[in-house]
Each structure stands twice: as C-alpha cells, then as structure tokens.
Amino acid sequence: MSGILKAVCLSAALLFGSLAHAQETQCARQVFKSMEQLSHTVEQGEFKLWYATQGKHALADTQDLNGNGVPDRIDDLLLQLQAARDFYSDVLHLTAPLRQPRYAQAHTINVYVLAMRKGNGLAFHEPVQSRPSRKADSEPCGLRIYVNNQLDPSRNLTPAHELFHLYQYGYAMFKRPWYLEGMARLMETAFAGPERLQRYQQASSGPVSCQDVIGESYSAVRFWWEQQDAQAIEIPASLSRLRYTDGTPVFTNQRFKHGEMVKRVLEELGDLSRNTAQSMDLPSYRWPVREQGSKDFDAPMCQALAKVLH
Incomplete structure (x- = not known):
C-alpha cells in the first residue's frame, strides 16, 4: 500500500471514529x-x-x-x-x-x-x-x-x-442496583457517619461477599461498607465548616474510610465497561437500556471488583 493510500485510509478512519464518537455523545x-x-x-x-x-x-x-x-x-x-x-x-x-x-x-x-x-x-x-x-x-x-x-x-x-x-x-455503563444504590448509600456516610446503616448491618451475620448482594439495592451497602481502606480520609476544614442556613453542619462526620476504595472500584468498572463494549460490539456509551441493567454483568463485575478490593 502506498504512503498516500495509507494516509487517506488513516484519515478516513480518524474521521469515522470522530463522527461515531460525536454521535454517541x-x-x-x-x-x-x-x-x-x-x-x-x-x-x-x-x-x-x-x-x-x-x-x-x-x-x-x-x-x-x-x-x-x-x-x-x-x-x-x-x-x-x-x-x-x-x-x-x-x-x-x-x-x-x-x-x-x-x-x-x-x-x-x-x-x-x-x-x-x-x-x-x-x-x-x-x-x-x-x-x-x-x-x-x-x-x-x-x-x-x-x-x-x-x-x-x-x-x-x-x-x-x-x-x-x-x-x-x-x-461505567452498568446500571445494576446493588452497585448504583448500594455504593451511593455508602457515600452518604461521608456526610453523616455510619449510624444510618445500622438496619442494613443487622441483617448481616459474618463477612458479606459481592455475590451475597447482587439481588439487592440500597441494602447492598452492607457489602460496600466492609471494603474499608487502611487509612481514613479526613474531611477538610473547608468542608467541615460549611453550614446550612439553620446552622446545621453539612458534614457531621469527620473522616471517611472508603475514599481510595471508591476510586479503585469506579476505575476498574470503567475498564470493564470499555472492554465489554468492545467484546460485545456495543457502542462505547449508547448501550441498549436492557443491556445496561442486565444481570449477566453481575459475575464479571464481581470478578473485576475482586482485583481491587481487599
């Protein structure tokens, strides 16, 4: 293939990729x-x-x-x-x-x-x-x-x-309740501490695995809560001093022991999302709604999490 033809093919590929990305976003x-x-x-x-x-x-x-x-x-x-x-x-x-x-x-x-x-x-x-x-x-x-x-x-x-x-x-494109709602409920503890999780923790006897919660939603927070980092992240003074109009602190909690874990999980699931799109010939972002919420992703998601959780 001549250099000119290669350049034309490369330009066409880049143009097609740019158009496809624009359509997706x-x-x-x-x-x-x-x-x-x-x-x-x-x-x-x-x-x-x-x-x-x-x-x-x-x-x-x-x-x-x-x-x-x-x-x-x-x-x-x-x-x-x-x-x-x-x-x-x-x-x-x-x-x-x-x-x-x-x-x-x-x-x-x-x-x-x-x-x-x-x-x-x-x-x-x-x-x-x-x-x-x-x-x-x-x-x-x-x-x-x-x-x-x-x-x-x-x-x-x-x-x-x-x-x-x-x-x-x-x-990531995955819309599984145990991941979305369980982890979002965990994030609330950064603001208000763990007391709000007592009813979920009482339902657990012993360690909780990813597979234990794949059929759950908000209560899956009991799995995420166990994935604590070795060191807690302190809530900065700039956030601790924030007050609502009635004087109530925005952050009543002083530290969060899940910060590094949350970042690792989101990045790992992001990699899995991109790899899944490629292997299943799906667009990077515009997955069919049924695919986004498919239970078929529970097992590979748990496997991916095992790489980054203690």
Missing part, C-alpha cells in the same frame, strides 16, 4: 413541559437549579431568612450539591461527570425541584437539551437530576446521593 432534544412552571433559576459553578414558589411544583417552604432573595431550601440544596461535588472531585479525586468523555457535549447539571409522585430524587444517565415546548428554544446540553419539592436538604442527603449517580454513570 450528542444530546437528544427533549420537551419537558414542567419547565414552564419552574419560573425561578439560580446558578453556581456547574449547577443550575430550577424551582417554583407557586403552583404544582412550589417549594414546601419558601422562607428566606438570610434575605438574599432565594428560598433557604434552594440555598441549602445548592450548598449540599457544591459540597458533594468538592468532596467527590477534589478530595476523593474522582473525575467529575462533565469531564468524562461520555458527557463531552454537556455543559451543566440541571437540577429540577419538582412535585414527585414517589421518591426523593432521580438522576438520569443521558444528556439532553430540554425545552418547555416544541416551539421553544432548547437549553444548552446538560445532565439532569430531579429533587422532590417537599425535601429539606438540611435533613436529607438525596441531592448528594443523586449527584454520585452521575459520577457512576460517567465511569
């Missing part, structure tokens, strides 16, 4: 009618919060004791999200969702405070460009989190929990 346009009722927004860093003070999606409590023009619950929600982001990325050194190749087109994390039929929050794995109607302009490409409008962030860690899901989505 592109944002779908979505009509989200509730946006019309969320008449207030506040932005800080990578977060944009959408909320209402009247109507169906109105905050349960709109008091503004600090007089900054923003309801205290929104101040507290934004504080928890920013604190969680700083802890995950700056202290644990996890790659933030918006810095992951999967979300190369996303520019912000939209947090919608809504009346939810059930649950306190929800994090979505695909980036979208949302608009209130088909004729309206779309917002910039972003990720999405829903938070229940009844929730009091100074008493509930759902925002930090849901944000961690975005970190998980950025690393």
